[in-house]
Amino acid sequence: MTKEKIVSIEDRIPKLKQARKKKANRRLIFYLSIFFFLISIIVYLQSPLSHVKSIIVNGNSFYEDEELINRSGLHQNTNIWTIKKEEIVQALEEVPIIDTVEIETKLPSTVAIHITEHKRIGYIKKGQAYYPILANGSLFTESSKEYLDGDAPLLVNFTDEEKLIEISKELSKLPKGIFNIISELHWNPTEKNQNTITLYMSDGNMVESSIRDFSEKMTVYPSIAAQLDPSKEGIIHIGIGAYFKPFNEEMTEEELEASYNQENEDIE
The missing domain is CATH 3.40.50.10960 (Rossmann fold)
Known part of the structure; x- marks a missing residue:
C-alpha cells in the first residue's frame, strides 16, 4: 500500500493566513476603487468639466443661432447632465417657423439642436x-x-x-x-x-x-x-x-x- 502524505496543521496555517490576506486585500482594493470612482463622479459633476462648452444649431435659416440658443435656455454654465430636453423642445417649438426640434448631447461638453422648419x-x-x-x-x-x-x-x-x-x-x-x-x-x-x-x-x-x-x-x-x-x-x-x-x-x-x-x- 502507498502511504498518504500527511500535512500537519502547522504547515497549513501560514498558507491559509496568506490566502485570507490576499482575499482581504483584493476586497479592500475593490471597495476603494468604487469609493474613488464615486468621488471622481461627484467632483466632475460639481466642476466646470461637466458644463456645456459648445452649442450647435442645425437647420436654422431665419434666425440668428444665438437667438435660438437664448430661447432654448441653454448656456455655458448649464450642466450637461441636468439638461431637460423636453423643456427645450417645447420652448423652441413655440417659434412659428419651427416644425420639429431634436436635442442631442455629445459628451463631454457639446449640445446639438437639430431644427426642422415649416416649409x-x-x-x-x-x-x-x-x-x-x-x-x-x-x-x-x-x-x-x-x-x-x-x-x-x-x-x-x-x-x-x-x-x-x-x-x-x-x-x-x-x-x-x-x-x-x-x-x-x-x-x-x-x-x-x-x-x-x-x-x-x-x-x-x-x-x-x-x-x-x-x-x-x-x-x-x-x-x-x-x-x-x-x-x-x-x-x-x-x-x-x-x-x-x-x-x-x-x-x-x-x-x-x-x-x-x-x-x-x-x-x-
Missing part, C-alpha cells in the same frame, strides 16, 4: 413687403422680402383664414416639379363655389381649379401642358375632368358640362 409654400403681399406663408397656413411676420425670388408662389386675395390654411396644406403636398412652376395663385370665390382658384404658371399657362383636393388634381397638369399648341393661348380647367379652353372661343357642350360639374363639385 414655405407661398408669399402674401402686405404694403410693400412680401411675407412667407408656412405649410400650416400661418403668416410668418418676423421675416419679409422686398422682392420675390421665385422660391414659392404669390398668394392673392386669400382673405379667409380657413381657405388659406386649406390651400397651404394642399400646396405642401404638391410634387416639387409642379410647385416650382406656379407663379401666382388667386382665390376667386363665387356664390356657387367658394373654392375656385386661378393659377398663373411660369410656363405661360393659366389654370382654373379648386382648393379641395388641389394637390391630387394638379398631378395631371404636366401631361396636359405637354399636349397644348404653344400658339394658342387659353386656360386649363382642372376639376372633376380636365380640358383646355382657348381665349375668346365658345365652349363645346362637353366643356360646358365639365365646367358646370366643376362649379358644383365643392358646394357645401
Whole structure:
C-alpha cells in the first residue's frame, strides 16, 4: 500500500493566513476603487468639466443661432447632465417657423439642436413687403422680402383664414416639379363655389381649379401642358375632368358640362 502524505496543521496555517490576506486585500482594493470612482463622479459633476462648452444649431435659416440658443435656455454654465430636453423642445417649438426640434448631447461638453422648419409654400403681399406663408397656413411676420425670388408662389386675395390654411396644406403636398412652376395663385370665390382658384404658371399657362383636393388634381397638369399648341393661348380647367379652353372661343357642350360639374363639385 502507498502511504498518504500527511500535512500537519502547522504547515497549513501560514498558507491559509496568506490566502485570507490576499482575499482581504483584493476586497479592500475593490471597495476603494468604487469609493474613488464615486468621488471622481461627484467632483466632475460639481466642476466646470461637466458644463456645456459648445452649442450647435442645425437647420436654422431665419434666425440668428444665438437667438435660438437664448430661447432654448441653454448656456455655458448649464450642466450637461441636468439638461431637460423636453423643456427645450417645447420652448423652441413655440417659434412659428419651427416644425420639429431634436436635442442631442455629445459628451463631454457639446449640445446639438437639430431644427426642422415649416416649409414655405407661398408669399402674401402686405404694403410693400412680401411675407412667407408656412405649410400650416400661418403668416410668418418676423421675416419679409422686398422682392420675390421665385422660391414659392404669390398668394392673392386669400382673405379667409380657413381657405388659406386649406390651400397651404394642399400646396405642401404638391410634387416639387409642379410647385416650382406656379407663379401666382388667386382665390376667386363665387356664390356657387367658394373654392375656385386661378393659377398663373411660369410656363405661360393659366389654370382654373379648386382648393379641395388641389394637390391630387394638379398631378395631371404636366401631361396636359405637354399636349397644348404653344400658339394658342387659353386656360386649363382642372376639376372633376380636365380640358383646355382657348381665349375668346365658345365652349363645346362637353366643356360646358365639365365646367358646370366643376362649379358644383365643392358646394357645401
